[in-house]
Amino acid sequence: xxxxxxxxxxxxxxxxxxxxxxxxxxxxxxxxxxxxxxxxxxxxxxxxxxxxxxxxxxxxxxxxxxxxxxxxxxxxxxxxxxxxxxxxxxxxxxxxxxxxxxxxxxxxxxxxxxxxxxxxxxxxxxxxxxxxxxxxxxxxxxxxxxxxxxxxxxxxxxxxxxxxxxxxxxxxxxxxxxxxxxxxxxxxxxxxxxxxxxxxxxxxxxxxxxxxxxxxxxxxxxxxxxxxxxxxxxxxxxxxxxxxxxxxxxxxxxxxxxxxxxxxxxxxxxxxxxxxxxxxxxxxxxxxxxxxxxxxxxxxxxxxxxxxxxxxxxxxxxxxxxxxxxxxxxxxxxxxxx
Amino acid sequence: xxxxxxxxxxxxxxxxxxxxxxxxxxxxxxxxxxxxxxxxxxxxxxxxxxxxxxxxxxxxxxxxxxxxxxxxxxxxxxxxxxxxxxxxxxxxxxxxxxxxxxxxxxxxxxxxxxxxxxxxxxxxxxxxxxxxxxxxxxxxxxxxxxxxxxxxxxxxxxxxxxxxxxxxxxxxxxxxxxxxxxxxxxxxxxxxxxxxxxxxxxxxxxxxxxxxxxxxxxxxxxxxxxxxxxxxxxxxxxxxxxxxxxxxxxxxxxxxxxxxxxxxxxxxxxxxxxxxxxxxxxxxxxxxxxxxxxxxxxxxxxxxxxxxxxxxxxxxxxxxxxxxxxxxxxxxxxxxxx
DNA sequence: TTGTAAGCGTTATCAC
DNA sequence: GTGATAACGCTTACAA
Numbered sequence: 001x002x003x004x005x006x007x008x009x010x011x012x013x014x015x016x017x018x019x020x021x022x023x024x025x026x027x028x029x030x031x032x033x034x035x036x037x038x039x040x041x042x043x044x045x046x047x048x049x050x051x052x053x054x055x056x057x058x059x060x061x062x063x064x065x066x067x068x069x070x071x072x073x074x075x076x077x078x079x080x081x082x083x084x085x086x087x088x089x090x091x092x093x094x095x096x097x098x099x100x101x102x103x104x105x106x107x108x109x110x111x112x113x114x115x116x117x118x119x120x121x122x123x124x125x126x127x128x129x130x131x132x133x134x135x136x137x138x139x140x141x142x143x144x145x146x147x148x149x150x151x152x153x154x155x156x157x158x159x160x161x162x163x164x165x166x167x168x169x170x171x172x173x174x175x176x177x178x179x180x181x182x183x184x185x186x187x188x189x190x191x192x193x194x195x196x197x198x199x200x201x202x203x204x205x206x207x208x209x210x211x212x213x214x215x216x217x218x219x220x221x222x223x224x225x226x227x228x229x230x231x232x233x234x235x236x237x238x239x240x241x242x243x244x245x246x247x248x249x250x251x252x253x254x255x256x257x258x259x260x261x262x263x264x265x266x267x268x269x270x271x272x273x274x275x276x277x278x279x280x281x282x283x284x285x286x287x288x289x290x291x292x293x294x295x296x297x298x299x300x301x302x303x304x305x306x307x308x309x310x311x312x313x314x315x316x317x318x319x320x321x322x323x324x325x326x327x328x329x330x331x332x333x334x335x336x337x338x
Numbered sequence: 339x340x341x342x343x344x345x346x347x348x349x350x351x352x353x354x355x356x357x358x359x360x361x362x363x364x365x366x367x368x369x370x371x372x373x374x375x376x377x378x379x380x381x382x383x384x385x386x387x388x389x390x391x392x393x394x395x396x397x398x399x400x401x402x403x404x405x406x407x408x409x410x411x412x413x414x415x416x417x418x419x420x421x422x423x424x425x426x427x428x429x430x431x432x433x434x435x436x437x438x439x440x441x442x443x444x445x446x447x448x449x450x451x452x453x454x455x456x457x458x459x460x461x462x463x464x465x466x467x468x469x470x471x472x473x474x475x476x477x478x479x480x481x482x483x484x485x486x487x488x489x490x491x492x493x494x495x496x497x498x499x500x501x502x503x504x505x506x507x508x509x510x511x512x513x514x515x516x517x518x519x520x521x522x523x524x525x526x527x528x529x530x531x532x533x534x535x536x537x538x539x540x541x542x543x544x545x546x547x548x549x550x551x552x553x554x555x556x557x558x559x560x561x562x563x564x565x566x567x568x569x570x571x572x573x574x575x576x577x578x579x580x581x582x583x584x585x586x587x588x589x590x591x592x593x594x595x596x597x598x599x600x601x602x603x604x605x606x607x608x609x610x611x612x613x614x615x616x617x618x619x620x621x622x623x624x625x626x627x628x629x630x631x632x633x634x635x636x637x638x639x640x641x642x643x644x645x646x647x648x649x650x651x652x653x654x655x656x657x658x659x660x661x662x663x664x665x666x667x668x669x670x671x672x673x674x675x676x
Numbered sequence: 677t678t679g680t681a682a683g684c685g686t687t688a689t690c691a692c
Numbered sequence: 693g694t695g696a697t698a699a700c701g702c703t704t705a706c707a708a
Contacts, residue, residue, distance in 0.1 A: 006456070008700090008701055008702085009701060009702060010701080018678080018679085019678065019679045019680075020679090020701090020702080020703095021678075021679060021680080021702095021703080021704090022677090022678060022679075023702095024702065024703060024704095025677095025678085027702090028703085032677060032678090033677070033678085034677060034678090037677080037678080051453070051456040051457060052701085052702075053397070053459075053700085053701050053702070054457050054458060054459070055393055055396040055397045055402060055459065055700085055701080055702095056397050056684090056700070056701035056702040056703090057701080057702055057703075058393040058396070058397075058684095058702095059391070059393045059394050059396075059397050059684050059685065059686085059700090059701080059702075059703095060683085060684055060701080060702045060703040060704080061684085061702085061703070061704095062684070064393060065457075065458075066434075066436070068434075076414050076415050076417075076418040076621075077414050079414075079418055080414040080417055080418060083437060084439075087438075087439055094457055096404075096406075096436050096438065096454075096457075096458045097436060097437055097438070098404070098434050098435060098436050098437075099421060099435055099436075099437050100425075100434065100435070101422075101425055115389075116434075118344070118389040119389060119392050119403075119432055119434075120392060120403075120434045121391075121392065121393065228621070228625045257625070258625070261625070261626070261627045264627055265627060283414075283566070284622070287566045287595070287596070287599065288599070289599045289602055289603060346684090346685055346686085347685060347686065348685080356694080356695085357694065357695045357696075358685090358686080358687095358695090359687080359688090359694075359695060359696085360693085360694060360695075362686070362687060362688095363693090363694085365686090366687085370693060370694095371693070371694090372693060372694090375693080375694085390685085390686075391684085391685050391686070392686095393684085393685080393686090394684070394685035394686040394687085394700090395685080395686055395687075396686090396700095397684090397685080397686070397687090397700050397701065397702085398685080398686045398687040398688080398699080398700055399686080399687070399700090400700070
């Protein structure tokens with residue numbers, strides 16, 4: 001023990017009477033080691049409380065034990081769910097989770113990402129939507145030798161590099177559910193442009209309508225931006241229509257809840273006068289009144305798997321699932337139209 | 339340039355015709371360097387696109403360029419706000435943000451924290467409440483030589499190691515506001531035990547009542563756990579009272595919104611029949627109807643300053659503010675009692 | 677199965 | 693001011 005500091009691999013080697021390489025083999029669980037040597041060294045490691053220096057390993061191995069989540073200021077609940085999933089994925093390993101926001105509208109966006117990757121050299125990165133659909137960023141990962149997994153709503157890459165939900169089918173099911181209840185005038189509040197998920201959700205909406213032989217009334221399709229306020233605004237427009245809808249599908253929960261507020265202000269009862277369906281299944285959806293019927297989005301599962309894909313071999317990553325089904329959660333905001 | 343890989347300090351030294359130590363001096367902005375040498379080296383660094391290897395620096399300097407936020411699953415919005423603040427604080431620096439959750443109820447809690455600190459060796463950690471009031475964890479930071487800043491609602495440490503809000507005064511002001519409106523039967527929904535902030539908020543409540551010469555009716559003080567559901571449950575009890583309150587102060591927004599839902603279910607109008615005040619000023623508080631009068635909690639500012647304290651010298655940290663005033667935000671959930 | 681020597685890319689020491 | 697040389701703690705050849 002070199003006096004003050006923490007014990008190093010040299011201290012362990014000396015105390016165990018072996019070479020540092022042997023200790024290294026024990027740390028790395030090398031298979032070619034006699035059981036007796038291993039036990040002896042493990043005993044010394046325990047006694048000394050030796051913890052391998054990750055920075056030194058990072059230097060020698062040329063890879064940092066860090067998984068980074070790269071995002072562009074998404075919804076708080078989404079971000080926290082992703083973090084939770086990644087934490088589950090790296091639990092029990094040496095990896096740590098780093099979180100790094102970027103601003104896509106910044107002209108220096110790409111160079112900022114590059115600077116981050118070159119500085120921190122994370123072992124792998126999870127790309128959150130909408131950054132996940134940015135091919136330039138993916139190219140940057142390849143160029144810097146950073147492993148990556150893209151989170152999204154379609155299979156935008158090979159299985160080893162994607163975790164995806166099936167938003168299109170899920171929304172189709174949700175809207176079909178509304179149609180099954182007897183709704184015919186169904187409105188859609190869309191998500192922001194530049195994201196993939198709103199496109200998929202819209203496609204699912206249109207498919208459900210088409211399957212039921214219903215036309216999509218352009219007046220019942222309102223833009224939105226995944227924010228509460230945009231949900232309020234969209235619903236206000238819809239309620240002001242000469243023939244307002246009997247049901248609204250909002251492309252996410254926040255807008256759905258915005259729509260609920262707008263209805264309440266307008267004196268329109270939910271679900272008696274209008275049914276509402278959201279997407280995400282955030283905690284909030286069961287906290288509003290009436291509780292919100294919504295599509296459960298398995299973000300935590302997706303993020304956990306993303307982390308596992310990053311830590312394992314390329315082959316192993318390809319074996320892990322890339323598609324995570326979203327399912328309709330029926331609550332209190334949907335009934336048959338009056 | 340050693341063939342494939344990225345340029346190293348050696349490549350820069352060779353290309354500039356100086357020693358690696360001189361390059362190191364340039365990187366570290368050493369003052370004792372001739373201007374001509376500095377410019378020459380900086381030019382080469384730019385030309386080669388040299389980025390210092392943080393892992394190597396971490397090994398040599400024995401400190402990792404990472405700030406870690408350590409928490410025990412707090413509210414999503416709170417966590418995201420803290421992250422945002424820390425990101426603001428480290429913006430423009432080489433530091434990265436790592437996020438690490440722990441479970442205080444796990445018997446291995448302390449050893450898990452120790453393992454994290456010894457493995458990742460973050461340069462500094464921001465301790466989020468309620469972990470911030472755990473002296474054992476603080477001791478662990480000292481022992482492992484990890485710089486730390488505690489986030490909380492009281493000055494639980496020296497200025498260099500604390501950022502705090504003034505919950506007590508803020509709540510006193512908020513409740514005084516209710517009293518000023520004419521309320522006399524004011525209920526309190528408390529936060530969970532084991533946290534400091536609920537104690538402070540309760541103290542502020544009691545001080546306001548005492549200052550106004552009002553007695554605190556024990557029947558109007560209900561336990562809560564900072565969750566939506568606990569807010570619902572507490573409000574249900576309050577509304578069932580023979581003499582229900584005319585106003586409720588909930589110790590956080592989530593419970594306040596739970597209380598709002600409970601009132602609505604019970605047919606009690608807000609604010610006509612009952613006024614409600616929350617604490618936090620989460621985005622949600624302006625998204626409900628009526629909008630929630632609440633206390634703004636300057637988490638982002640606190641977290642930004644925490645990061646700055648960690649990165650600067652101990653002295654500089656002590657100079658930075660440790661107290662961040664919370665202020666009442668008047669919205670639509672408070673009126674004079676009927 | 678185990679050990680030796682040479683890096684990994686940077687900074688600290690101490691000369692010049 | 694600047695430069696050899698030795699750390700920092702670990703891993704990967706390559707031997708033995």
